[in-house]
Amino acid sequence: MIASTEYNGRGSLARVPRIVRVRSPLPLIGHIAFGIIDRGTNLIQVRPYSACHLSCIFCSVDAGPNTRSRVAEFIVDIDYMIEWIHYVLAHKRSRKIHVLIDGVGEPLLHPNIVDLVYGLREIERIGEIAVETHGAVLSESLIRRLRDAGLTRINVSIDSLNPSRASMLANTGWYDVRRVAEMALYANSIGLDVMITPVWIPGVNDGDIEEIVVWASRSIRNRSSPILGIQKYIAHKRGRKILGVKESSWSEFYRYLEELERRTGVKLRISMEDFKVRPDNSVPKPLSAGEKIIAKIYSIGWLRGEFIGYARGRVITIVGIEDLAEGLELMVRITHDRDNIYLARVAR
Numbered sequence: 001m002i003a004s005t006e007y008n009g010r011g012s013l014a015r016v017p018r019i020v021r022v023r024s025p026l027p028l029i030g031h032i033a034f035g036i037i038d039r040g041t042n043l044i045q046v047r048p049y050s051a052c053h054l055s056c057i058f059c060s061v062d063a064g065p066n067t068r069s070r071v072a073e074f075i076v077d078i079d080y081m082i083e084w085i086h087y088v089l090a091h092k093r094s095r096k097i098h099v100l101i102d103g104v105g106e107p108l109l110h111p112n113i114v115d116l117v118y119g120l121r122e123i124e125r126i127g128e129i130a131v132e133t134h135g136a137v138l139s140e141s142l143i144r145r146l147r148d149a150g151l152t153r154i155n156v157s158i159d160s161l162n163p164s165r166a167s168m169l170a171n172t173g174w175y176d177v178r179r180v181a182e183m184a185l186y187a188n189s190i191g192l193d194v195m196i197t198p199v200w201i202p203g204v205n206d207g208d209i210e211e212i213v214v215w216a217s218r219s220i221r222n223r224s225s226p227i228l229g230i231q232k233y234i235a236h237k238r239g240r241k242i243l244g245v246k247e248s249s250w251s252e253f254y255r256y257l258e259e260l261e262r263r264t265g266v267k268l269r270i271s272m273e274d275f276k277v278r279p280d281n282s283v284p285k286p287l288s289a290g291e292k293i294i295a296k297i298y299s300i301g302w303l304r305g306e307f308i309g310y311a312r313g314r315v316i317t318i319v320g321i322e323d324l325a326e327g328l329e330l331m332v333r334i335t336h337d338r339d340n341i342y343l344a345r346v347a348r
Contacts, residue, residue, distance in 0.1 A: 017051070017067065020299045022076040026308070028084040029283060030315030030342045033104045033302045034074035036084055039339050040282040042094040042127075043275070045102055048081060048116055050074045050302070052105035054134055055171040056159075058201055060239035061104040066171065069238055069303045073105070078112045082119040089125055091283045096127035098277065102155075108137045114145045121150025128152045128276070130225075132197070134170070135180035143187045153193040153225050156184045159201075160208035161215060169205065185219055193225040200256065201233045202248050210260060217266045226270045230257060238303070282340070286312040289337045292347050297328045309344070316342045 022028070028035035037045040051073035055064030062069045089097055099120055101107050108131065110116065120126050130153035131146070143154075158180060160166040166177035188194040196216045200209050213228060220227045235247040248256070257268045272278070287293065295309035295316050302308075302317070307324045309316045309332065318324075318332055336343035 017070045018072045018300060020072050020074050022074050023080050026298045027310050027313050027315050028076065028081060029340050031317060032341055034076055035315065036088055037339060037341070038088055038283050040279060041277050042092065042096065042280040043098045043100060043277045044088055045100050046081065047103040047107070048076045048078065048101065048113065049107050049110035050103055050105045051109060053109065054136065054175060057169060057171050057240055058199060058233055058242055060234045060236040062239050063105050071304050072300045072302055075110060078116050078119060081116060085120065085123065088283055092280050094280050095125065097125055098128040099126060100130050100132065102132040106134055106137065107131060108133045114149050117146055117149035117151050130155060133157070135183060136175055138180065138183035140186055143183065144190065147190060147192055151192065153195060154187050155195045155197050155229065156180065157197050158212060159198045160205050161211055162208060165205065165208060188220050193222040194220050195225055195227060195229050197229045197231055199231045199233050201242065201245060203245060204242065210264065213260060213264050213266050213268065217264065226267065226274050228266065228268055229270060230268055285337060285340055287314055287334050287337055287342055289334050291334045292331055293334065294329050295332050295344065297324050297326050299326060314340065314342055316344050318344050318346065320345050
């Protein structure tokens with residue numbers, strides 16, 4: 001059964017995505033929602049968990065209880081993740097490799113997230129370890145445990161300091177931005193770098209962004225990381241779009257940052273160099289767009305009409321199908337191979 005149907009408390013029936021546990025033999029390279037993403041630098045993205053407990057009205061990946069497109073969420077076995085981290089490191093030339101624990105949801109919801117940080121810190125070649133979060137699950141206890149495990153930075157997404165507007169943007173009545181801000185400052189006070197990462201939504205939270213910039217610049221003191229990393233609102237075709245809001249171009253976005261810098265005196269245009277990120281080797285790409293290959297089905301896919309398969313040590317998302325048996329082998333044609341993330345269709 002792909003997903004159950006349950007009452008969501010808001011007067012409608014909601015599809016509840018199935019939870020897929022990711023372990024051997026499924027590889028951890030090849031999918032956008034879980035595993036490891038290597039974009040050819042000395043920073044790797046580690047994605048242990050895909051689900052989210054917020055339903056932000058601007059979410060580009062349609063996460064949370066109000067999702068309309070997701071039929072499965074993924075949770076990765078931590079020991080298995082560490083095994084694959086070692087595999088990736090074997091292909092890197094940099095002395096230190098930095099890790100960003102992020103995702104298409106809320107990574108701190110993984111029940112063993114502290115163990116993941118411990119496991120990463122035990123690897124000699126791992127440098128900075130950062131995690132992205134919406135902050136709603138942060139507590140003083142969790143923050144201390146993450147710091148003691150070896151975390152160096154928390155990126156906290158705060159889109160407004162106004163409680164009612166923040167709750168509206170998160171589309172979550174219980175979301176309390178005052179507590180999130182309090183936890184961010186607590187993390188900074190006990191030695192963690194904290195970067196506030198609001199999403200600028202043109203015409204919706206312009207004033208909120210400036211307020212956040214002033215607050216963060218006065219309240220946060222980092223050792224090395226930027227204090228702010230403002231994000232651009234992206235109206236992704238499968239994400240949520242805000243009625244009446246037009247996505248800015250990148251040039252408009254950077255002009256906005258430049259003007260905000262002028263008004264506040266705070267550096268807002270940041271680059272990879274600010275995080276000590278530079279080019280490095282990528283893990284091998286064993287599959288290429290246009291190639292036909294036999295893939296084995298592992299599970300249902302992340303979104304409707306998708307299944308998860310694997311071949312040659314990589315995950316493959318097979319799209320355009322509604323029903324396949326787990327364990328089935330079939331011929332597929334690779335249609336996308338960027339950054340070792342693979343899409344395919346059944347070969348005809």
